[in-house]
Amino acid sequence: MPDCNQTEFLICLASKLIEDRTTAFVGTGIPMLAAALAKRLHAPNLVSIFEFGGTGASLEKLPLGVGDSRTFHKAVAASGICDMMETAQRGFIEYGFLGGAQIDSYGNLNTTVIGQYWPPKVRLPGSGGANDVGSHCWKTIIIMRQHDTRRFVPKVDFITTPGYLTGPGAREKAGLPPNTGPYRVVTNLALMDFEPETRRMRLIATHPGVTKEQVIENTGFELPVADEVKTNPTPTDEELKILREKIDPERYYISK
Amino acid sequence: MDVIESGIGELFQPPDPDGFREWVHTKKNTQMKDKVMAEHEAVSQFVQDGDYIGTELYGTVRAPMSLIREVVRQGKKHLRVAGQGIHEIDLLLAADLVDALDITYVAWEVYGISACPRRAVECGLVKTTDWSNGGITWRFKAAAMGVPFIPVRSMLGTDTLKYSAAKVVKDPFTDKPVCLIPALFMDVGLIHVHKADKCGNCRIEGISGFAHEMARASKKLIISTEEIVSTEEIRKYPEQTVIPYYLVDAVVKAKYGSHPGEMCYRYWRDGEHLQQFLKDSKDPAKTMTYLDKWVYGCKDHQQYINLVGMERLKKLESEIGGR
Numbered sequence: 209m210p211d212c213n214q215t216e217f218l219i220c221l222a223s224k225l226i227e228d229r230t231t232a233f234v235g236t237g238i239p240m241l242a243a244a245l246a247k248r249l250h251a252p253n254l255v256s257i258f259e260f261g262g263t264g265a266s267l268e269k270l271p272l273g274v275g276d277s278r279t280f281h282k283a284v285a286a287s288g289i290c291d292m293m294e295t296a297q298r299g300f301i302e303y304g305f306l307g308g309a310q311i312d313s314y315g316n317l318n319t320t321v322i323g324q325y326w327p328p329k330v331r332l333p334g335s336g337g338a339n340d341v342g343s344h345c346w347k348t349i350i351i352m353r354q355h356d357t358r359r360f361v362p363k364v365d366f367i368t369t370p371g372y373l374t375g376p377g378a379r380e381k382a383g384l385p386p387n388t389g390p391y392r393v394v395t396n397l398a399l400m401d402f403e404p405e406t407r408r409m410r411l412i413a414t415h416p417g418v419t420k421e422q423v424i425e426n427t428g429f430e431l432p433v434a435d436e437v438k439t440n441p442t443p444t445d446e447e448l449k450i451l452r453e454k455i456d457p458e459r460y461y462i463s464k
Numbered sequence: 465m466d467v468i469e470s471g472i473g474e475l476f477q478p479p480d481p482d483g484f485r486e487w488v489h490t491k492k493n494t495q496m497k498d499k500v501m502a503e504h505e506a507v508s509q510f511v512q513d514g515d516y517i518g519t520e521l522y523g524t525v526r527a528p529m530s531l532i533r534e535v536v537r538q539g540k541k542h543l544r545v546a547g548q549g550i551h552e553i554d555l556l557l558a559a560d561l562v563d564a565l566d567i568t569y570v571a572w573e574v575y576g577i578s579a580c581p582r583r584a585v586e587c588g589l590v591k592t593t594d595w596s597n598g599g600i601t602w603r604f605k606a607a608a609m610g611v612p613f614i615p616v617r618s619m620l621g622t623d624t625l626k627y628s629a630a631k632v633v634k635d636p637f638t639d640k641p642v643c644l645i646p647a648l649f650m651d652v653g654l655i656h657v658h659k660a661d662k663c664g665n666c667r668i669e670g671i672s673g674f675a676h677e678m679a680r681a682s683k684k685l686i687i688s689t690e691e692i693v694s695t696e697e698i699r700k701y702p703e704q705t706v707i708p709y710y711l712v713d714a715v716v717k718a719k720y721g722s723h724p725g726e727m728c729y730r731y732w733r734d735g736e737h738l739q740q741f742l743k744d745s746k747d748p749a750k751t752m753t754y755l756d757k758w759v760y761g762c763k764d765h766q767q768y769i770n771l772v773g774m775e776r777l778k779k780l781e782s783e784i785g786g787r
């Protein structure tokens with residue numbers, strides 16, 4: 209591993225997935241840092257969308273929540289949650305960023321309960337905007353900070369947010385907008401995409417020093433491997449400097 | 465329309481558009497009267513045991529914290545609550561005032577998960593029905609529109625839908641499945657704003673969250689405001705009025721009313737206070753000590769502000785940053 213922690217590696221990798229001149233629905237946590245980093249480096253024209261109404265903020269200061277004043281600092285618009293969700297539902301938002309406590313091979317995510325629904329063994333935060341983001345954004349990027357068999361499971365306890373549900377065509381059959389769904393999964397070990405024919409998660413790149421076998425071992429379902437597995441790029445000094453000095457100097461996120 | 469799927473979640477407040485029309489027709493009026501009152505009076509007059517209540521925006525951001533502390537002080541019981549909440553929901557749960565939660569997200573974002581909702585839900589004390597954030601806000605929107613439901617394309621295909629009280633039908637126009645979200649007509653809405661006149665015409669700076677929808681979806685609406693301005697000032701910039709007076713039942717002056725949350729352009733969040741609560745929330749006894757000190761121990765918002773101290777509040781004002 210390079211001279212950075214796993215969270216920093218994750219942020220830099222997620223940031224590289226965002227193209228310039230696009231829109232991203234940004235949730236709390238790592239997505240905020242990834243979007244802020246992308247905006248300072250390769251995607252200065254990125255329009256960040258925050259669910260409670262901030263559109264196109266400067267992201268000079270790191271938001272601590274999806275509704276705080278930094279989500280609309282020097283923004284082009286400060287509206288409300290209906291406007292943001294409807295903007296996604298109309299098909300304008302390219303990328304959505306999500307995380308979860310559990311994920312299955314179709315990219316379905318659980319952030320609601322562990323165990324039965326009620327009363328649950330563990331009550332998690334709930335959907336928040338995640339279900340909306342995963343339903344409407346064209347490409348959902350999923351960030352999982354811990355790649356292990358407790359989190360990468362054959363069946364999630366609760367589908368909070370739709371991935372490809374039960375496989376090809378299932379989203380459309382359920383009434384979700386066509387051609388939407390999970391795009392990439394970024395973890396502390398690897399980068400995955402979804403096979404177009406089966407809609408199953410597939411290993412496409414590992415972090416430096418991580419083997420394919422290690423990723424497979426830490427995945428609780430069968431993980432197909434792409435013909436060519438690349439090595440993910442190590443964060444550059446410039447990325448790390450900006451991340452540590454400009455984006456999260458208080459180390460709210462990157463120390464974890 | 466064929467119903468394809470029905471969510472099995474309990475509908476804690478079934479939609480009643482005709483009942484709401486009747487309420488609006490008989491209880492809301494065009495009289496421009498002075499509605500300014502103390503928080504004690506507003507809460508005792510307009511919040512009743514068993515009411516369905518909602519707050520806007522959320523716990524760390526422009527939340528009606530001073531009003532919530534008053535609801536807790538008065539011990540309004542058996543509440544049903546729309547939970548897009550953080551600190552405000554935690555206080556209600558910690559004081560054991562909630563029977564049911566329409567839940568979307570109960571966590572503290574950057575700070576993690578609070579123990580209050582976990583304790584209340586995991587031991588089965590509070591019933592829950594889950595929704596997405598879009599889903600619950602569109603429920604307010606449907607109520608604001610005066611219709612029983614609106615069609616949306618969220619929640620489809622998931623357990624979020626299964627455990628909600630939404631329904632999936634075949635859309636008669638496109639023949640595709642669509643999710644119907646039931647309108648949420650609330651008994652009481654609590655909203656904190658930047659400026660209001662004494663009749664209740666309100667201005668919000670920055671993002672408006674879901675204030676527009678919630679204000680119009682509430683039978684009774686209590687406003688707390690950082691500042692009271694003249695009606696002449698309101699009339700000079702009418703396009704800035706997010707909530708017109710006829711929706712409002714009470715106006716409570718509450719400078720720093722969102723503390724320990726932030727108020728954009730006025731004061732930043734009190735991170736130290738919030739994180740201390742989060743730590744205390746892990747232990748029921750410490751949670752009660754918090755309530756004793758910051759809620760029950762203060763007679764009103766002014767005493768709370770005195771307890772926080774002007775030095776701390778001035779610091780938060782200096783930290784919020786400009787436009």
